Amino acid sequence: MADPEMSDRSGDTVAVLRGAGVAIDARRAARGLAVFGLLGLAATAAFLFASAIHSNAQLTLLHDGGVPVTATVVTCERHLGGSGSNPVGSTCRGTYRIGGTSYTETLPGDASHAPGSPVQIVVVPGDPALVGSVPGAAAARASAAAYVLPSVLAVLFVALSVAFALAVRRTERRA
Numbered sequence: 001m002a003d004p005e006m007s008d009r010s011g012d013t014v015a016v017l018r019g020a021g022v023a024i025d026a027r028r029a030a031r032g033l034a035v036f037g038l039l040g041l042a043a044t045a046a047f048l049f050a051s052a053i054h055s056n057a058q059l060t061l062l063h064d065g066g067v068p069v070t071a072t073v074v075t076c077e078r079h080l081g082g083s084g085s086n087p088v089g090s091t092c093r094g095t096y097r098i099g100g101t102s103y104t105e106t107l108p109g110d111a112s113h114a115p116g117s118p119v120q121i122v123v124v125p126g127d128p129a130l131v132g133s134v135p136g137a138a139a140a141r142a143s144a145a146a147y148v149l150p151s152v153l154a155v156l157f158v159a160l161s162v163a164f165a166l167a168v169r170r171t172e173r174r175a
Helices: 026-065 134-139 144-174
Strands: 067-080 087-098 101-106 118-124 127-133
Touching: 026 118, 026 127, 026 134, 026 144, 087 118, 101 127, 118 134, 127 134
Parallel strands: none
Antiparallel strands: 067 087, 067 118, 087 101, 118 127
């Protein structure tokens, strides 16, 4: 038979630890997890909205305020595919001058260029790291499509928040 100090009233053996025992209210824990989930959903929607605003602003700047310049290729690194045997593109860096200052930035696209070769790009004078290809800058337009996912997440957040509030209210009325 079990030691009387090591069993509860039901006769089940219990381990005794130093300090106080821990009792967890499953409803309160579930509520806390639901609140953290809702906060995470709201934060994700807000981040995606901010990202869409920033991206659209950059596209508009590149299209409306971009200046064509010639960059001189400094380096190109070739990238290989999954098996390591097939080339899938390159990342090239080029140097250009604008406003009397020289900048070295990653060139748009994934084409490989020989070091020292000229490449036509479009840059924004106030933001020299904002670089685009000539056809890309001409086609750049802000898009409402960037707001679709954050809007869906925001609507989902509101719907789940209302459902959560109603469920909490219902359980509090029962208690």
